[in-house]
Amino acid sequence: MKRIAIWAGTIVILLLAVAGMIWAVKNSNNTESGDLAVPVSASDQMKGNPESRVTLVEYSDFQCPACKSYYPIVEKLMDEYGSKIRFVYRHFPLPQHKNARPTAFAAEAAGRQGKFWEMVNEIFNHQDEWALLADPKDTLLSYADEIGLDKEKFLQDFDSNDVREKVEDDLQGGVRSRVRATPTFFLNGAAISNPRSYDEFKRAIDAAITQAP
Amino acid sequence: MNSSAQSMPQSPKRLRNALFWFLGVGFIGFLDSVYLTVTRFIGEPVACGFFTGCEVVASSSYSAIAGIPISLFGALYYLFWMLLGVWYLDSRNPLFFTLLPLTSAGFVASLILTGIQLFVIDAICLYCVLSAASSTALFILSFVIRKAGSGETLATIHSPQI
Numbered sequence: 001m002k003r004i005a006i007w008a009g010t011i012v013i014l015l016l017a018v019a020g021m022i023w024a025v026k027n028s029n030n031t032e033s034g035d036l037a038v039p040v041s042a043s044d045q046m047k048g049n050p051e052s053r054v055t056l057v058e059y060s061d062f063q064c065p066a067c068k069s070y071y072p073i074v075e076k077l078m079d080e081y082g083s084k085i086r087f088v089y090r091h092f093p094l095p096q097h098k099n100a101r102p103t104a105f106a107a108e109a110a111g112r113q114g115k116f117w118e119m120v121n122e123i124f125n126h127q128d129e130w131a132l133l134a135d136p137k138d139t140l141l142s143y144a145d146e147i148g149l150d151k152e153k154f155l156q157d158f159d160s161n162d163v164r165e166k167v168e169d170d171l172q173g174g175v176r177s178r179v180r181a182t183p184t185f186f187l188n189g190a191a192i193s194n195p196r197s198y199d200e201f202k203r204a205i206d207a208a209i210t211q212a213p
Numbered sequence: 214m215n216s217s218a219q220s221m222p223q224s225p226k227r228l229r230n231a232l233f234w235f236l237g238v239g240f241i242g243f244l245d246s247v248y249l250t251v252t253r254f255i256g257e258p259v260a261c262g263f264f265t266g267c268e269v270v271a272s273s274s275y276s277a278i279a280g281i282p283i284s285l286f287g288a289l290y291y292l293f294w295m296l297l298g299v300w301y302l303d304s305r306n307p308l309f310f311t312l313l314p315l316t317s318a319g320f321v322a323s324l325i326l327t328g329i330q331l332f333v334i335d336a337i338c339l340y341c342v343l344s345a346a347s348s349t350a351l352f353i354l355s356f357v358i359r360k361a362g363s364g365e366t367l368a369t370i371h372s373p374q375i
Contacts, residue, residue: 017243017244
């Protein structure tokens with residue numbers, strides 16, 4: 001009997017430890033972020049209704065799988081709420097994703113030609129294609145071509161300090177907002193727990209619209 | 214196994230304390246390694262507060278062997294020692310003492326991995342340091358346990374069951 005208790009106790013403790021750890025890691029990004037430290041400005045990549053009082057800001061990393069999974073959700077949200085809210089995309093390239101920066105540069109370079117969101121679409125939809133490349137530049141150039149960018153200007157902007165500074169500013173702003181993981185969403189300046197479904201996201205947005213002055 | 218009552222060690226208290234430390238340290242190492250493994254599989258960054266080396270180390274090419282994260286090996290390593298420790302508490306089987314020198318494997322692995330962090334990656338990961346400290350502590354405790362348990366080993370060896 002004592003033996004059974006010892007082994008059952010050991011197994012229960014170990015299983016609880018592993019389950020607790022998984023739970024803690026899954027919820028960690030929701031408790032660590034605070035308020036949005038950098039207000040939305042003209043330098044931000046924004047879509048939706050620019051006049052709206054409801055703002056959703058996402059700190060994202062193009063190479064992060066979770067960000068890719070949230071991409072269609074945010075797209076659907078913008079299809080539905082595009083006239084009621086504004087959405088801001090900010091870069092938060094994580095150090096372990098070595099192609100997160102070049103892709104962020106590519107999106108910003110496309111933004112210099114007014115096609116930021118088209119490039120975001122290409123980048124997220126083809127994440128598997130470039131994520132492991134040693135140098136994704138050629139692949140990114142092919143996306144630029146696909147969405148009809150001036151390739152020469154794209155390359156020029158891709159390598160420019162302006163674009164690099166923009167990505168770095170986003171990242172630093174994210175650090176100041178205590179972003180620890182990607183994606184992290186801020187709704188009207190406050191970090192929100194990553195919604196687990198489209199409906200949960202919708203409910204959060206609806207509540208923000210109702211509360212907006 | 215029934216002879217456990219007759220084969221109590223000469224320094225049972227010291228052995229018991231060392232064993233509990235062994236299990237406790239093993240549990241800390243286990244939690245630490247499980248944390249690193251879970252963050253890797255879930256895709257969350259490693260939370261290292263003011264320290265910036267965690268992500269650099271945890272995402273480096275040295276953090277996995279054939280696609281399997283080293284932290285998973287670490288978790289299994291600590292799990293092995295914890296289960297073995299509990300098994301000894303349960304069975305008093307002296308084979309435990311014979312296996313204890315294998316903690317040197319974890320110690321050597323920790324030395325190598327710490328060396329890689331310091332001299333190759335040039336970044337230190339707090340959780341990896343904690344794991345290195347845990348496996349070093351297990352290695353040191355293995356001597357304490359063997360010494361404290363030598364009476365028990367001898368007693369058991371000379372017992373009729375063997």
